[in-house]
Amino acid sequence: MGAVMPFLSLATTAAGGIFSAIGSQQQAQAQANAANYNAAVANNAALFARQQGDVQAQANDRKTAAMIGRQRAVYAAGGLDVNTGSPLDIQADTAQMGRLNSLTIRNNAARQAYGYQASANLDTAEAQNYQQAGDTAMLGSLIGTAGSVGSKWSAYQQAGVDPFAVFAFGGGDGTGGSQLIGGGAGQF
Numbered sequence: 437m438g439a440v441m442p443f444l445s446l447a448t449t450a451a452g453g454i455f456s457a458i459g460s461q462q463q464a465q466a467q468a469n470a471a472n473y474n475a476a477v478a479n480n481a482a483l484f485a486r487q488q489g490d491v492q493a494q495a496n497d498r499k500t501a502a503m504i505g506r507q508r509a510v511y512a513a514g515g516l517d518v519n520t521g522s523p524l525d526i527q528a529d530t531a532q533m534g535r536l537n538s539l540t541i542r543n544n545a546a547r548q549a550y551g552y553q554a555s556a557n558l559d560t561a562e563a564q565n566y567q568q569a570g571d572t573a574m575l576g577s578l579i580g581t582a583g584s585v586g587s588k589w590s591a592y593q594q595a596g597v598d599p600f601a602v603f604a605f606g607g608g609d610g611t612g613g614s615q616l617i618g619g620g621a622g623q624f
Contacts, residue, residue: 442588442592442597442598442599442601443599443600443601445588445599446585446588446589446592446599449581449584449585449588450581450585452581453577453578453580453581453582453584453585454578454581456577456581457573457574457575457577457578457581458574460570460573460574460577461570461571461573461574462570463570464566464567464569464570464571464573464574465566465567465570467563467566467570468562468563468564468566468567468570469563471559471560471562471563471566472559472560472563474555474556474559475555475556475557475559475560475563476556478552478553478555478556478559479552479553479556481549481552482548482549482550482552482553482556483549485545485546485548485549485552486545486546486549488545489541489542489544489545489546489548489549490542490545492541492545493538493539493541493542493545494538496534496537496538496541497534497535497538499534500530500531500533500534500535500537500538501534503530503534504527504530504531504534507523507526507527507530508523508527511523
C-alpha cells in the first residue's frame with residue numbers, strides 16, 4: 437500500500453486540477469451561452485421595435501390621409517374650392533403634422549431599437565469575456581496543477597521515493613510487481 441500512495445497522491449492532484457479546469461471552462465461556457473441568449477433576445481426586441489414603429493407610422497399615414505379626405509369632403513360640400521386658399525393651406529398643415537407624427541413614431545421606435553441593440557452588443561461582449569475568462573481560468577488551473585504535481589514529485593524524489601514504482605513488474609513480492617523501487621515507502 438505504501439508504494440501506491442505517492443502515485444495516488446500525484447494522480448489525484450493531477451485529476452483534481454484537470455477536473456477543476458474543465459469545470460471552470462464549462463461554467464464560463466454556460467455563462468457565455470446565457471449572455472448570447474440574452475443578446476439574441478435583445479436583437480429580436482430591436483427588430484420588433486423597428487417593425488412596430490413602421491407599422492404604427494404607416495397607420496398614422498393612413499389616418500392622416502383619411503383626415504385630409506374628410507377635410508376635402510367638408511370643404512367641397514360647403515362649396516369651397518379644395519385646391520386653393522385656406523382649404524389647401526389647412527390640408528397642407530394636416531399633411532405636414534401627420535408626416536411629423538409619423539417621423540416621431542419612427543424615431544421613437546428607432547431609439548427603442550437602439551437601446552435594445554446596445555444591450556445586445558453588451559451581452560455579446562459579456563459572452564466573449566466569459567469565454568476568455570473561462571480559458572484563462574482553465575489555463576491557470578492547469579498551470580497550478582502542474583506546479584502542485586511538480587512540487588510533490590520533487591518532494592518524493594528528494595525523499596528517495598519513485599511515485600511510479602507501483603508499476604514496476606517482477607518485484608518478487610508475489611503481487612505481480614507493486615514493490616517500491618528506491619525505498620522510502622510510507623514517507624508521504
